[in-house]
Amino acid sequence: MITELPKSYRGLDRLKVLSVRHWTDRTFSFTCERPISLRFRSGEFAMIGLENGDKPLLRAYSIASPNWAETLEFYSIKVADGPLTSRLQNLAVGDEILIRPKPVGTLVHDALIPGKRLVLFSTGTGIAPFASIIRDPETYDKFEEVILTHTCRDANELDYGKHLAAEIESDELLSEVVGGRLKLISTTTRQQTEQMGRMTDWLRDGRFAAATGAALNAENDRVMICGSLAMLLDHKAICESLGMEEGSNSSPGAFVIEKAFVD
Ligand code: A2P
Secondary structure, three states, rough: OOOOOOHOOOOOOOEEEEEEEEEEOOOEEEEOOOOOOOOOOOOEEEEEEEEOOOOOOOEEEOOOOOOOOOOEEEEEOOOOOOOOOHHHOOOOOOOOEEEEEEEEOOHHEEEOOOOOOEEEEEEEHHHHHHHHOOOOOOHHHHHHHHEEEEEEOOOHHHHHHHHHHHHHHHHHHHHHHHOOOOOEEEEOOOOOOOOOOOHHHHHHHOOOHHHOOOOOOOOOOEEEEEEEEEHHHHHHHHHHHHOEEEOOOOOOOOEEEOOOOOO
């Protein structure tokens, strides 16, 4: 039952946590109930958090579930001394989180001009908005092919994305919509695995072209980027060197960026 919030918490909803899954020592995901009135575009983020005396503790989090889902999903890092994540990582089923139910963001279809390939570059928990995008049928209406890259330091950090791709494949409806047009490229940069390296290096040395069938190009490709600030800037520079222009909600372009928020 939703009880009344203190006045200082005006505009915030309380949502019950429905499931929690710990993926690694550093990451976890959870789902919570979705208010009927909460609408969002796949790829957007919302302010979520916990009660904290007089003032709620809120941070921006990408919504990892697609816009048609009945529940909201979030994928989070655990920071030992992080004001919010140190507490959020202890969430249990039945607990409540706070949300400001006004999602926004630029990693949305509306901010991109039409193209053939949608390329989603992510590192770490920057995969969260793309977990939403790759489960949205609109993505496959708009693009012939979707490539998601996920780069992390260690192999187990790639599990969330791999699990997601497997889940899409085993979902009767979604797998039909996707029709084999989604490709996940997972790489590590520190732990030795079969596929290693930063995606910026893959783009420069031809490994991206070899793995996907074509080099990144301004004519066919539309790009979304989500990760640390350094990662964003390096990918952005590569897009701009290819003649791509950055897009926004008011002025769509060939690529869009958003920082993976909590770190
Ligand atoms: P690396 O191990 O070479 O730093 P972080 O946890 O620091 O956010 O990093 C997550 C992943 O993103 C790591 O695999 C890291 O590689 C990679 N990364 C960090 N900075 C960049 C960058 N500027 N361009 C591309 N990948 C990056």
